[in-house]
Amino acid sequence: MPLLFLLALAQNPVEVFRNAPRAEVLVLGVFHFQDAGRDSYKPQFPFDIRTPARQRELDEVVARLAAWKPTRIAIEQRTDRQARVDSLYALYPGGGTDTLQNEIYQLAYRLAKRLGHAGVFAVDAPARFLDSAMPEATWRQRKAALEPGPLSATDWDARYTALYRADDSLKTVRTLRETLIAANDPERLALGHGHYLVGSLLDGPRGDYFGADGFVSGWHNRNIRIYSNVARLIRSPEERVLLVIGAGHVPIIRGLFASAPFVRLLDVGEVLR
Numbered sequence: 001m002p003l004l005f006l007l008a009l010a011q012n013p014v015e016v017f018r019n020a021p022r023a024e025v026l027v028l029g030v031f032h033f034q035d036a037g038r039d040s041y042k043p044q045f046p047f048d049i050r051t052p053a054r055q056r057e058l059d060e061v062v063a064r065l066a067a068w069k070p071t072r073i074a075i076e077q078r079t080d081r082q083a084r085v086d087s088l089y090a091l092y093p094g095g096g097t098d099t100l101q102n103e104i105y106q107l108a109y110r111l112a113k114r115l116g117h118a119g120v121f122a123v124d125a126p127a128r129f130l131d132s133a134m135p136e137a138t139w140r141q142r143k144a145a146l147e148p149g150p151l152s153a154t155d156w157d158a159r160y161t162a163l164y165r166a167d168d169s170l171k172t173v174r175t176l177r178e179t180l181i182a183a184n185d186p187e188r189l190a191l192g193h194g195h196y197l198v199g200s201l202l203d204g205p206r207g208d209y210f211g212a213d214g215f216v217s218g219w220h221n222r223n224i225r226i227y228s229n230v231a232r233l234i235r236s237p238e239e240r241v242l243l244v245i246g247a248g249h250v251p252i253i254r255g256l257f258a259s260a261p262f263v264r265l266l267d268v269g270e271v272l273r
Contacts, residue, residue, distance in 0.1 A: 021237035024266055025257050027265070029184050030183065031179070033106055060177055067271075072233045073117065073120045074243040075104045078122060079229060086119050092105070124222075126222070127219065127221050143200070152200075177272055184247065184250065224256065234262065
């Protein structure tokens with residue numbers, strides 16, 4: 001092999017990144033065990049994580065996550081609520097909080113206690129919209145004046161509602177582990193992310209950015225902020241950080257971590273299967 005080629009290979013700057021030590025990050029997308037009513041789709045099929053059968057399923061999921069040995073666990077709570085997160089964690093289990101059904105209490109707290117962690121980390125953030133300075137009345141007038149694009153005439157909302165209803169139904173007959181693996185399947189994540197890419201983004205003429213500067217910009221901004229908060233938890237390449245968050249957030253956050261040069265991003269299937 002020519003000497004010049006070997007020297008060029010040795011000096012390839014890409015190799016510096018490939019061989020760099022990396023912390024591990026696992027982004028676990030979940031459905032909300034206890035719906036707070038903030039999403040457009042409202043669950044229609046009952047799910048109670050507190051039943052004995054579901055608790056056994058939860059124990060199985062927690063055991064598989066514990067085997068990975070995360071060093072820090074991040075949750076979908078805003079950073080300004082860390083004190084409340086800490087106070088509830090100090091009471092776990094029981095102390096009047098044992099009736100809570102949400103995934104933070106049931107999954108994240110349980111896992112953290114099992115691993116002997118001092119606490120969990122709030123990483124959620126408020127969204128900043130590019131058109132937030134626009135008065136609401138002006139915003140509504142502006143939205144009403146947009147001419148629908150040719151693709152936005154298709155009833156995407158109805159199709160996505162049917163998809164969410166199917167997922168909502170399937171969680172009642174699948175085990176919790178099966179549901180979480182299905183929710184984090186790359187095809188399903190990409191399909192769900194598509195709901196943010198229709199609607200107002202397709203309305204109006206080229207060069208009109210009302211749709212992009214509205215809800216969609218805020219959604220991306222919130223997830224970039226969450227990424228930043230999670231990334232700040234990484235103190236060394238030995239860290240293994242678990243983020244437990246609504247599945248709708250996962251495509252953007254995974255996309256960011258996939259390009260982070262200090263992270264090896266794991267697939268949920270690697271840990272839960």
